[in-house]
Amino acid sequence: MGRKIERIAVLTSGGDAPGMNACIRAVVRTGIYHHIEMFGVMQGYQGLIQDEIIPLNSKSVSNIVQRGGTILKTARCMEFKTSEGRKTAYENLQKHKIDGLIVIGGDGSFTGAEIFSREYDIPVMGVPGTIDNDLFGTDFTIGFDTANNTVIEAIDKIRDTAASHDRLFFVEVMGRDAGYIALWSAIGGGAEAVLIPEKETSVDDLVDKLMIDLGNAKTSSIVVVAEGEHGGGAMAIAEKVKERFNYDTKVSILGHFQRGGSPTSFDRVLASRLGQAAVEALLKGYSRKMAGMISNKVALTSIDLAIKNKTEMDESLIELVNILAI
Numbered sequence: 190m191g192r193k194i195e196r197i198a199v200l201t202s203g204g205d206a207p208g209m210n211a212c213i214r215a216v217v218r219t220g221i222y223h224h225i226e227m228f229g230v231m232q233g234y235q236g237l238i239q240d241e242i243i244p245l246n247s248k249s250v251s252n253i254v255q256r257g258g259t260i261l262k263t264a265r266c267m268e269f270k271t272s273e274g275r276k277t278a279y280e281n282l283q284k285h286k287i288d289g290l291i292v293i294g295g296d297g298s299f300t301g302a303e304i305f306s307r308e309y310d311i312p313v314m315g316v317p318g319t320i321d322n323d324l325f326g327t328d329f330t331i332g333f334d335t336a337n338n339t340v341i342e343a344i345d346k347i348r349d350t351a352a353s354h355d356r357l358f359f360v361e362v363m364g365r366d367a368g369y370i371a372l373w374s375a376i377g378g379g380a381e382a383v384l385i386p387e388k389e390t391s392v393d394d395l396v397d398k399l400m401i402d403l404g405n406a407k408t409s410s411i412v413v414v415a416e417g418e419h420g421g422g423a424m425a426i427a428e429k430v431k432e433r434f435n436y437d438t439k440v441s442i443l444g445h446f447q448r449g450g451s452p453t454s455f456d457r458v459l460a461s462r463l464g465q466a467a468v469e470a471l472l473k474g475y476s477r478k479m480a481g482m483i484s485n486k487v488a489l490t491s492i493d494l495a496i497k498n499k500t501e502m503d504e505s506l507i508e509l510v511n512i513l514a515i
């Protein structure tokens with residue numbers, strides 16, 4: 190099935206995610222194990238266009254399994270969205286005789302990979318690397334677990350000061366237009382409420398809930414707000430709540446802090462398994478697939494579906510936040 194692959198390049202693209210390095214390491218070492226010549230592309234698609242393509246050996250990826258960020262660097266590259274940009278990218282791949290490409294990134298990176306692979310008939314495999322967990326075809330994306338751990342560490346600390354001062358905190362977390370980080374960290378951090386893009390909550394309902402909480406036994410509350418939530422983010426929500434509810438209220442926007450740090454064991458193992466799977470799938474002749482993990486088994490899903498299909502937000506998790514906050 191498919192042509193023989195001898196030279197594979199790997200790149201990281203879009204927002205970085207903890208565990209990307211563990212994945213690069215797995216890709217490179219799996220390739221070497223199968224006698225493939227391995228290359229790294231610097232700065233995502235930018236490096237393809239600017240011909241920043243470097244050979245990688247086993248030593249190039251030593252001592253990185255534990256490091257956050259990406260040694261290959263990453264970029265959001267507008268030029269790759271143009272056909273001229275992709276033509277230059279293809280010419281550079283040809284120059285280096287690269288016959289397979291592995292893209293570690295999120296939905297945007299996969300959209301680019303799909304278009305590129307169809308345009309130039311180059312085999313590509315995607316590996317889901319984003320803290321947002323917003324891809325269909327995998328239970329978890331690389332970086333999501335680490336980001337959640339970072340967020341709950343922050344929530345735990347905010348809880349100490351919130352409880353000491355009897356305050357209401359709105360904690361804004363990342364996720365772009367997905368509420369996974371918010372929902373998981375709300376459960377793990379014991380938040381009183383969560384606001385996510387997938388489920389609209391009115392300010393009135395939120396205020397009613399907070400009034401009941403604070404009027405009863407609770408003296409402090411934490412509301413986790415996903416950045417893509419419809420009310421305009423934590424700052425805007427806090428302002429609206431303050432108009433109706435006279436309570437000492439603070440806002441904490443966690444920001445890019447959530448993207449860094451040493452990957453958790455879970456993310457390292459996930460990244461390693463998916464990196465291996467992506468290389469071996471390319472060698473078996475697969476293309477335009479994403480290597481994901483479903484029920485603890487590697488699963489290949491068409492990149493097309495991974496981008497277009499939406500995983501339904503599990504309503505029971507939202508319910509759980511409410512049950513645990515009584």
Ligand SMILES: Nc1ncnc2c1ncn2[C@@H]1O[C@H](COP(=O)(O)OP(=O)(O)O)[C@@H](O)[C@H]1O
Pocket residue numbers: 202203204234264265266267268269270271294295296297298299300301302304319
């Ligand atoms: N429609 C597209 N066509 C070609 N390339 C794209 C397209 N959408 C995204 N990309 C490429 O993928 C990169 C990363 O996408 P982005 O949405 O920023 O991050 P992520 O992959 O993490 O979702 C973009 O900067 C661009 O180079």
Ligand SMILES: O=P(O)(O)OC[C@H]1O[C@](O)(COP(=O)(O)O)[C@@H](O)[C@@H]1O
Pocket residue numbers: 203204205295296297318319320321363364365416448
């Ligand atoms: O770092 P930037 O460019 O400001 O982008 C911030 C966005 O990147 C993320 O951290 C990760 O998103 P991607 O993995 O899709 O790039 C989002 O949660 C956030 O909305």
Ligand SMILES: [Mg+2]
Pocket residue numbers: 203295296297319321365
């Ligand atoms: Mg994305």
